[in-house]
Amino acid sequence: DIQVTQSPSSLSASVGDRVTITCRASQIITRSLNWYQQKPRQAPKLVIAVASSLQSGVPSRFSGSGSGTDFTLTISNLQPEDFAIYYCQQSYSIPWTFGQGTKVEMK
Amino acid sequence: QVQLQESGPGLVKASETLSLTCSVSGSYVSSGSYYWSWVRQPPGKGLEWIGYVYYSGSTNYNPSLTSRVTISLDTSRNEFSLKLSSVTTADTAVYYCARILEDYYYGSGDYFKYFDYWGQGTLVTVSS
Numbered sequence: 001d002i003q004v005t006q007s008p009s010s011l012s013a014s015v016g017d018r019v020t021i022t023c024r025a026s027q028i029i030t031r032s033l034n035w036y037q038q039k040p041r042q043a044p045k046l047v048i049a050v051a052s053s054l055q056s057g058v059p060s061r062f063s064g065s066g067s068g069t070d071f072t073l074t075i076s077n078l079q080p081e082d083f084a085i086y087y088c089q090q091s092y093s094i095p096w097t098f099g100q101g102t103k104v105e106m107k
Numbered sequence: 108q109v110q111l112q113e114s115g116p117g118l119v120k121a122s123e124t125l126s127l128t129c130s131v132s133g134s135y136v137s138s139g140s141y142y143w144s145w146v147r148q149p150p151g152k153g154l155e156w157i158g159y160v161y162y163s164g165s166t167n168y169n170p171s172l173t174s175r176v177t178i179s180l181d182t183s184r185n186e187f188s189l190k191l192s193s194v195t196t197a198d199t200a201v202y203y204c205a206r207i208l209e210d211y212y213y214g215s216g217d218y219f220k221y222f223d224y225w226g227q228g229t230l231v232t233v234s235s
Contacts (some may be wrong), residue, residue, distance in 0.1 A: 001170075030215070031212075031215070031217075031218055031219065032220075034221040034222070036154075036222070041229075042138070043203055043226060043227055043228050044154065044203075044224035045221070046221060046222060046223055047126040049209065049210070049219070049223075050212065050219045053213055055223075062150045063190075064125050064233075084213070087153065087154055089154070089156075089221075089222075091219065091221060094108040094167055094169075094170075095156060095169040095171070096156040097156065098153055098155070098156070098177065099153075100153050101154075101210055
C-alpha cells in the first residue's frame with residue numbers, strides 16, 4: 001500500500017496567516033494527490049484535485065503544488081471558515097489511501 | 108445539483124451484515140463518466156476507502172476488506188449499495204458514499220480520479 005504522511009498533524013494559526021500543510025507519499029504517485037477539507041459533523045469537501053487544480057467554488061486563497069512524492073496545500077490569508085481538518089488522498093494505486101489529517105486550529 | 112444520500116440501519120449486531128444504500132440525484136449511476144464509492148470514518152479518526160463500483164458493474168475493493176465487502180449498482184433506482192459481512196465493533200464508523208470523477212489531463216495524457224461529491228454520512232454502530 002502507498003502510505004501518505006501529512007505534517008504537521010495539527011497547527012495553530014490566526015486569521016490572516018499563511019498556512020502550509022505537506023503530504024509525502026511512500027512512492028511516486030505522479031500528480032494523483034487530492035486535498036479535502038472536513039469540518040465537524042460534515043462530510044469531506046474536495047478543495048484541490050490532481051495536486052494543483054482548484055475546485056469550482058473554492059476560494060483562490062487555497063493552492064496546491066507538487067508532484068512525485070511531495071505535495072503542499074497552502075492557505076494564504078486564513079479566514080475563520082478555514083479552520084477545519086485537511087486530508088490528502090492518493091488515487092494512484094489501489095488501495096486508495098488518505099493521510100492522517102491536519103487540524104488547523106485558531107490560535 | 109448532485110446529491111448523494113446514505114440510508115440504512117444505524118445499529119448492527121456483531122457477526123451480522125451491514126447494508127447501506129446511497130441514493131443519487133442530479134447524476135446517473137449508469138454514466139460511464141463516474142465511479143461510485145464508499146468511504147468510512149471511525150469516530151474521531153481518519154478516512155478509509157472501502158471500494159468503488161463502475162457503471163459496468165466492475166468493482167475495486169480495499170484489500171483489507173475485500174473478503175467481506177460487496178458494492179453493487181441498481182440503475183433502475185439510481186442507487187448503489189454496500190454490504191459488509193461479519194462485522195465487529197471495529198466496523199463502527201460514519202459511512203460516506205461518494206462520486207468519483209475520472210478526469211483526463213491533456214498535458215500529461217493521464218487519467219486522474221478524485222471524490223467530487225459526498226453524501227452527508229451515516230453512523231453505523233456495531234453492538235457486541
